[in-house]
Amino acid sequence: MNTPHTAAPVARLAAATAAIAHQKRWFARMREEVAAGAPLALVNADAPQEILRAMGIPYVVxxxxxxxxSAKRMGPAALDSVAARGYPDDSLQYDAIGLGSMDLPAADVPWGGLPRPDFVIAECGADATRKVFDLWAEHPGTEFFPFERSSATTAPDNWWEIVPREWERAYAEDRLDLMTSENWQLVDFLTERTGRSFDIDRLAEVMALVNEQAEWNRRTRDLLAATRPTPVSVNDSIPAVMIPQWHRGSVWGRDAARALFQEVEQAVRDSRAVCPGERVRLMWIGRGLWFDLGLYQRFQEKYGAVFVWSMYLAIAADGYARYGDDPMRALAARFTGFTDQLYTPPLSSQWYVKEARSHGVDAVVHLVADDVPGSAFTTEALEIAGIPVLEINADNADSRGGAAAALEAAIGDFLERRVLG
Structure with missing residues (x-):
């Protein structure tokens, strides 16, 4: 779909504003519930939050x-707190910032601060991850439930076409067996400690809502991939997609994804454009640059270069839908291969090339953190496909050492030398 370069500049998405407002209200409500005695879980993004939702247990990702x-500029202070306890502050910062934030003065922490969680839940994808969550559990009021990290033994081509309904074929049976068993163990763990019951039919309802949410996200992703110039800034699409993702399995999450699609659809009809003079379409591979989201827009006026892709909408479109009669095993299928899809070649590299081509990107900025495996294979696959890549080794939540200025200078030089030159 082509739109004229004379289109009017785009205003901020209502879906993004609404999502941020909802999250603030939800967080305040959660703090009140926990203060009144409700249990609280802190979960990593690759842990099965749907079980907590089915059991009515509040959780924070x-x-x-x-x-x-990080966005509130408190990342350095949180990492300094980690260092003050004698632990590394230059490894796995994204996982460790939450831990460090617990030691900051209440007046300095965003939104009143995170209450002390009763449970922390994470997949042990790396030694450092396990160690970070072990530190949470040193507090006498917090327990840790770890999930094992299994390795990919099968790598079907075009996984995004297979995994929604043929996940038994996509993933090794023993991997699915392991995580299904651990899901049930988590249910027992939570039931014993909270007294709350688990209903498999309720989990089935949660899974159905997650699938609907993924379907709306897929429509939005496909529409944006087909539209030139792009009508939506990634600064807006990230919160508009990811905040509802942290509420997966809720009616609000499903409805927010539908509202985003409808707003984007109207923006396309109205020929809106983030940058009417769009010359270069860029892809940002890696986690969001939380301490400087404005960076994504600072190349538009000088170069006509627009970031049209981030992993958040793309993985929300391709990575979550799982259909099947056994909701607990389908949930295992959602998370068994989640990390593989983003970081294990050829699963990851095929997907990034597919997304780059469908979005018509001219170049890629690839942010590589110290805990991200397989990055070189992703870069190589994109370069072989004829798409120039700038690799930057940095942490997305650690702004120390002039990281923002260095990133901006590197991207500008990359555009001038390899993309526009």
Whole structure:
């Protein structure tokens, strides 16, 4: 779909504003519930939050909280707190910021601060991840439930076409067996400690809502991939997609995804454009740059270069839908291969090339953190496909050492030398 370059500049998405407002209200409500005695879980993004939703247990996603702390410019202070306890502050910062934020003065922490969680839940994808969550559990009021990290033994081509309904074929049976068993163990763990019951039919309802939400996200992603110039800034699409993702399995999450699609659809009809003079379409691979989201827009006026893709909408479109008669095993299928899809070649590299081509990107900025495996294979696959890549080794939530200025200078040089030159 082509739109004229004379289109009017785009205003901020109502879906993004609404999502941020909802999250603030939800966080305040959660704090009140916990103060009144409700249990609280802190979960990593790759842990099965749907079980907590089915059991009515409030939870906060560790990476989301780290993004808020970082966006409020408190990331360095949180990491300094980690260092003051004698632990590394230059490894796995995205996981560690939440831990460090617990030691900051209440007046300095965003939104009143995170209450002390009763439970922390994470997949042990790396030694450092396990160690970070072990530190949470050193507090006498917090317990840790770890999930094992299994390795990919099968790598079907075009996984995004297979995994929604043929996930038994996509993933090894023993991997699915392991995570299904651990899901049930988590249910027992939570039931014993909270007294709350688990209903498999309620989980089925949650899973159905997640699938609907993924379907709306897929429509939005496909529409944006087909539209030139792009009508939506990634600064807006990230919160408009990811905040509802942290409420997966809720009616609000499903409805927010539908509202986003409808707003984007109207923006396309109105020929709106983030940058009417769009010359270069860029892809940002890696986690969001929470301490400087404005960076994504600073190349538009000088170069006509627009970031049209981030992993958040793309993985929300391709990575979550799972259909099947057994909701607990389908949930295992959602998370068994989640990390593989983003970071294990050829699963990851095929997907990034597919997304780059469908969005018509001219170049890629690839942010590589110290805990991200397989990055070189992704870069190589994109370069072989004829798409120039700038690799930057940095942490998305650690702004220390002039990281923002260095990133901006590197991207500008890359555009001038390899893309526009």
């Amino acid at each position: 560790n990476q989301w909280w780290a993004s808020v702390v």
